[in-house]
Amino acid sequence: MRKVILVGWMMVMVMSLSLFATNLVVRGSNTVYPITQLWLEAFKEMDPEVVATLEGAGSSTGIRGLFNETTDIANSSRFLSAREIEDMNQAGRYFVSLVIAYDGIAVVVNKSNPIEEISLETLKAIYTGTINNWNQIDPNLPSGRIAVFSRSTASGTYETWSEKVLLNERMHPSVQVVESTQAEVENIRRNVNSIAYIGLGYVTDELKVLRVNGISCTVDNVLTGLYPISRPLFMFFDLKPFGFKWPDQGVVSDFITFALSPKGQALVAQAGYIPAYGDK
Amino acid sequence: MKRNRPSLGADFSNHVFRILVFISAATVVLSLVGIIFFIVRESLPAMQNLGFSLFESDWYPTHWDASYGIGIMLVNTILIAAFAGGLVWIVGMVIALYLKEYARPKEREGIIRIIEYLTGIPSVVFGFFGIVIMAQWLLNAGAWTGLNFLNASIMLFLLTLPIMVSLTYQSLESVPVEIREGAIAMGSKPLGVMAMSIRVAFPGILNAAIISFNRIVGETMIVLMVSGGSNLVPQSFFDPFRPLTVALGSEMGEVELRSLHYSTLFLIGFVLLVFSFGLTQLSAEIAKRGERWLKR
Numbered sequence: 001m002r003k004v005i006l007v008g009w010m011m012v013m014v015m016s017l018s019l020f021a022t023n024l025v026v027r028g029s030n031t032v033y034p035i036t037q038l039w040l041e042a043f044k045e046m047d048p049e050v051v052a053t054l055e056g057a058g059s060s061t062g063i064r065g066l067f068n069e070t071t072d073i074a075n076s077s078r079f080l081s082a083r084e085i086e087d088m089n090q091a092g093r094y095f096v097s098l099v100i101a102y103d104g105i106a107v108v109v110n111k112s113n114p115i116e117e118i119s120l121e122t123l124k125a126i127y128t129g130t131i132n133n134w135n136q137i138d139p140n141l142p143s144g145r146i147a148v149f150s151r152s153t154a155s156g157t158y159e160t161w162s163e164k165v166l167l168n169e170r171m172h173p174s175v176q177v178v179e180s181t182q183a184e185v186e187n188i189r190r191n192v193n194s195i196a197y198i199g200l201g202y203v204t205d206e207l208k209v210l211r212v213n214g215i216s217c218t219v220d221n222v223l224t225g226l227y228p229i230s231r232p233l234f235m236f237f238d239l240k241p242f243g244f245k246w247p248d249q250g251v252v253s254d255f256i257t258f259a260l261s262p263k264g265q266a267l268v269a270q271a272g273y274i275p276a277y278g279d280k
Numbered sequence: 281m282k283r284n285r286p287s288l289g290a291d292f293s294n295h296v297f298r299i300l301v302f303i304s305a306a307t308v309v310l311s312l313v314g315i316i317f318f319i320v321r322e323s324l325p326a327m328q329n330l331g332f333s334l335f336e337s338d339w340y341p342t343h344w345d346a347s348y349g350i351g352i353m354l355v356n357t358i359l360i361a362a363f364a365g366g367l368v369w370i371v372g373m374v375i376a377l378y379l380k381e382y383a384r385p386k387e388r389e390g391i392i393r394i395i396e397y398l399t400g401i402p403s404v405v406f407g408f409f410g411i412v413i414m415a416q417w418l419l420n421a422g423a424w425t426g427l428n429f430l431n432a433s434i435m436l437f438l439l440t441l442p443i444m445v446s447l448t449y450q451s452l453e454s455v456p457v458e459i460r461e462g463a464i465a466m467g468s469k470p471l472g473v474m475a476m477s478i479r480v481a482f483p484g485i486l487n488a489a490i491i492s493f494n495r496i497v498g499e500t501m502i503v504l505m506v507s508g509g510s511n512l513v514p515q516s517f518f519d520p521f522r523p524l525t526v527a528l529g530s531e532m533g534e535v536e537l538r539s540l541h542y543s544t545l546f547l548i549g550f551v552l553l554v555f556s557f558g559l560t561q562l563s564a565e566i567a568k569r570g571e572r573w574l575k576r
Contacts, residue, residue, distance in 0.1 A: 152530045152531055154541075158342070159342075162342075168343075170338075173510060173511040173512050174512055174520075176508045177522070179509075183411065187425075187426060190416055193424060193425075
C-alpha cells in the first residue's frame with residue numbers, strides 16, 4: 001500500500017512539474033536556425049524552467065505550424081505570401097511579423113584575381129555552367145578554369161543564392177559543393193581560380209569581395225536593400241492566443257524581447273548575420 | 281553426497297554472469313535488427329515514390345522541380361573504392377612482404393609500431409591534412425582545384441593502409457613453416473618461396489582487401505572534406521567528385537523531417553548498408569573457402 005502511495009505521489013509530482021514548466025516551440029527556416037539556436041541557449045540560461053523545441057524545417061513549414069497551432073513562433077527567410085495573408089485573414093488570425101536580422105551574401109575570389117566587379121547575370125552563368133573560364137568574363141582576365149564553390153543545397157545560404165542569383169534554375173553539377181563556409185574560405189585562399197559565396201559575417205581580409213552589379217557588399221548596402229544578394233529574416237507569431245492584444249508577459253513575449261535586445265542582436269552577428277537593430 | 285555441487289553463492293554468481301552475457305549478446309543482435317528496421321522503415325516512402333528513377337543521374341533534392349537520382353554518386357563510390365582500394369591492396373602487400381621477408385627484426389618492430397600509430401589517427405585529421413596541405417600541393421602541381429579525386433584517394437589510402445598491412449602481414453605470418461621449408465627443399469629460389477607464401481596466404485590477403493574496400497565505401501568524413509562535392513563522374517584525377525556518403529553526411533542535418541528528401545537520404549543509407557553486408561558476406565565466404573582450399 002505504501003508503495004502505491006509513493007508511486008502515486010511521484011506521478012503527481014512529475015505531472016505538476018510538466019504543468020509548471022513553460023513550453024516554447026520555434027519552427028521554420030533553416031537560415032534562421034543558427035540564430036535561434038544561440039538565442040535559445042542564452043534564453044534557457046536566464047530561465048531554466050523553459051522547455052524549448054527548435055525545428056529547422058523550412059519557412060513554409062513554420063508558417064503552416066502557426067496556422068494549425070503547432071508552433072508558438074515561426075522563423076522565416078521570406079515574408080508571408082499573398083496567399084498566406086488571405087488565409088490568415090479568413091481564419092481570423094493576426095500574425096505579427098518582426099524583422100530580426102539581415103542576410104547578406106558576399107561573392108568572394110582569391111586575392112590575386114584582378115577582377116573587381118561582377119554582374120548577377122555573369123554569376124548565374126558561372127553557377128549554371130555556361131561560363132567556365134575567367135577570360136570568358138573579360139578577355140583581360142587570365143585564362144584559367146573557374147573552380148566554383150557552393151554550400152550544401154540543403155543550407156539556408158544556398159536557398160537565398162538560388163532565389164536571388166540562380167533565379168531558381170538548377171546549379172550545374174560541376175559546382176563543388178562543400179560542407180562549410182570555412183571550407184569555402186580555405187579553398188578561395190589557396191586557389192587563384194576559385195569563386196564562392198559566403199555570409200557577410202564570414203568575410204575576412206584574406207579574401208577579395210567583389211562588387212555585384214556595381215554595388216559593394218557592405219552592412220550599409222545590405223540594410224538599405226541596395227546590395228542585390230540580401231534579404232531580411234523574419235519571426236512570426238500569432239496574436240489570437242493572447243486575445244488579440246500585445247502579450248506583455250509569458251514566454252513568447254520574453255523570448256521576443258530577448259531576441260530584439262542588444263544582447264540578442266549581438267548573437268545575430270555571432271551567427272554570421274547582420275543585426276537588424278542597434279550597433280552594426 | 282559424492283558429486284561436488286557448487287555452493288549456493290557460486291551458483292548465484294554464475295547465474296548473474298550468464299544473464300549479463302546474454303543481455304550483452306542480445307543488445308548487439310537487437311541493435312542490428314533495430315538499425316535495419318529503422319533504415320528500411322524511413323526509406324520506404326522513397327522506394328515507393330522513386331522506384332528505379334533513384335538510379336538516374338540528377339541530384340537536385342531541394343530544387344522546386346526536385347529530382348533524386350543517386351546514379352552518379354553510386355558510380356563515384358565504386359570508383360573511389362576500386363581505385364583507392366586497389367592502390368592500398370598493392371602497396372599494403374608490398375609493405376607486408378617486405379616486413380615478412382626482408383626487414384631486420386629491429387626494423388620490423390619499428391615499422392609495425394609506426395603502423396599502429398597510424399591506425400589511431402582519426403579520419404577528420406586526414407581530412408584536415410587533405411584540405412590544408414595536400415590541396416596546396418596539388419594546386420602547386422597544376423591541378424585546377426585542390427579538392428579532387430586524387431586528394432581523396434591519397435587520404436583514403438593513408439587511412440586504410442595500416443589495416444591492410446597488418447592484416448596481410450598476419451596472414452603471411454600464419455603460413456605454415458612446413459610449406460616454406462618444403463618449397464626450399466624443392467629447390468625454390470627466395471622469390472619462389474615468397475610466391476608460395478602469397479598463394480597460401482591469398483584468402484587472408486583478399487579478405488584484408490575487402491575489409492579496406494568496405495572501409496573506403498563507408499568512410500564519410502574524409503570525402504566530405506576533400507572530395508570536392510561535384511555531382512560528376514571524374515574525367516581525370518584532378519576532377520572533383522561526390523560519393524554517396526557525402527550527400528548523406530552533408531544533407532542529413534538540414535533536411536526537412538519526413539520529406540521525400542529525408543527518406544531518400546535513408547535510402548542512400550540502405551544502399552550503403554546492402555553494399556557493406558554484401559562485402560562482409562563475401563569476405564566471410566572467402567575465409568571459409570580459403571580454409572577448405574588449404575586443407576586440400
